[in-house]
Amino acid sequence: MHAGDVPILSALAIATMSFVALIYYFRPVINNGFSFDGAVLGVHLFTWVDYTDMLTTALFLMAMWLMARRKIEHWILWIIANAISVPLYFYKGFTFTALQYVVFTLIAIWAYYEWQRRYRVQPRTAYA
Numbered sequence: 001m002h003a004g005d006v007p008i009l010s011a012l013a014i015a016t017m018s019f020v021a022l023i024y025y026f027r028p029v030i031n032n033g034f035s036f037d038g039a040v041l042g043v044h045l046f047t048w049v050d051y052t053d054m055l056t057t058a059l060f061l062m063a064m065w066l067m068a069r070r071k072i073e074h075w076i077l078w079i080i081a082n083a084i085s086v087p088l089y090f091y092k093g094f095t096f097t098a099l100q101y102v103v104f105t106l107i108a109i110w111a112y113y114e115w116q117r118r119y120r121v122q123p124r125t126a127y128a
Helices: 005-025 027-031 048-068 074-092 095-121
Strands: none
Touching: 005 027, 005 048, 048 074, 074 095
């Protein structure tokens, strides 16, 4: 990964987490038919599930950006985000989705090592 990627990844993470936090902040209004009547707002209403969802959403977006740039590190972010999602979905009662993310995690691990292997065996081109 190039040092120039860090500010972009940081901006993506901050923007994504802020957007998802905003949605969770206004969740009582959304759940109340988009009415503020009786809706209580506040960060104090956030749960660990909300924070975990914010984190995984940011990690997935960062992974997609790195993948579009063909950086091998995108697989590491996929692995981390998928692995975090497994217990999150089990906790939410989405067993099938949790099992799906187990498979996604295994695929990402395999793909990371496959990309490394292919990188090592590719011919090096000399530039004049």
